[in-house]
Amino acid sequence: MPAIEKEYARPAAPPATSSLSATRAAARDCTACHLYKRATQTVFGEGPKHATIMLVGEQPGDSEDVAGKPFVGPAGKILDRALAEAGINRNEVYVTNAVKHFKWEPRGKRRIHQKPNSREIAACRPWLEAELRLIKPKLLVCLGSTAGQTIFGPSFRVTRERGKVLSSKFAPKVVTTVHPSSLLRQPDEMSRDREYARFVVDLRVALKAAGEG
Numbered sequence: 710m711p712a713i714e715k716e717y718a719r720p721a722a723p724p725a726t727s728s729l730s731a732t733r734a735a736a737r738d739c740t741a742c743h744l745y746k747r748a749t750q751t752v753f754g755e756g757p758k759h760a761t762i763m764l765v766g767e768q769p770g771d772s773e774d775v776a777g778k779p780f781v782g783p784a785g786k787i788l789d790r791a792l793a794e795a796g797i798n799r800n801e802v803y804v805t806n807a808v809k810h811f812k813w814e815p816r817g818k819r820r821i822h823q824k825p826n827s828r829e830i831a832a833c834r835p836w837l838e839a840e841l842r843l844i845k846p847k848l849l850v851c852l853g854s855t856a857g858q859t860i861f862g863p864s865f866r867v868t869r870e871r872g873k874v875l876s877s878k879f880a881p882k883v884v885t886t887v888h889p890s891s892l893l894r895q896p897d898e899m900s901r902d903r904e905y906a907r908f909v910v911d912l913r914v915a916l917k918a919a920g921e922g
């Protein structure tokens with residue numbers, strides 16, 4: 710086994726019988742990959758235990774790393790706005806990430822987000838699987854390609870599948886859409902408005918599917 714894999718190959722998630730709070734507590738000490746070294750803390754999912762909808766993002770950003778809560782920074786603000794516009798109450802959904810430590814590189818005084826790689830995603834996967842097992846959402850919303858590929862595999866493409874009601878072994882229904890931070894990166898106001906409107910449409914599809922049989 711390569712040295713790096715050996716170093717981090719520790720059992721990460723607690724047994725299937727653990728409660729959500731026990732799982733959250735165990736995740737605080739996760740060292741299953743190197744990301745814990747630079748991150749302030751593990752950012753575990755948040756929301757009601759009996760939520761019918763679970764949202765999965767990529768990984769905590771700078772603000773989330775400091776606050777210890779998912780989606781509280783700029784992407785979280787736009788997500789909150791879009792959820793409200795789609796008729797989804799954020800307090801009623803469970804919000805989490807595929808990777809639970811902030812991956813970043815220094816650039817001057819700033820901490821610049823780095824996309825997690827497949828090994829980091831795989832190391833964190835037991836936590837997401839534990840959340841799915843404990844919450845048992847009727848519908849999962851994957852926000853962006855990292856979440857989509859975590860659920861459907863590396864060949865999954867958000868551009869092809871966004872807004873469709875799919876199914877997986879993790880949840881009876883899965884809707885994938887873009888990551889809210891992609892809306893912040895749009896080059897001008899017109900494309901920002903257009904992409905935001907498409908995002909809200911996808912969330913409405915998710916809400917409708919969650920309410921159906």
Ligand code: URA
Pocket residue numbers: 766767768769770773778779780781782784785806890
């Ligand atoms: N981006 C994510 O994917 N998750 C967060 O919690 C914040 C930003």
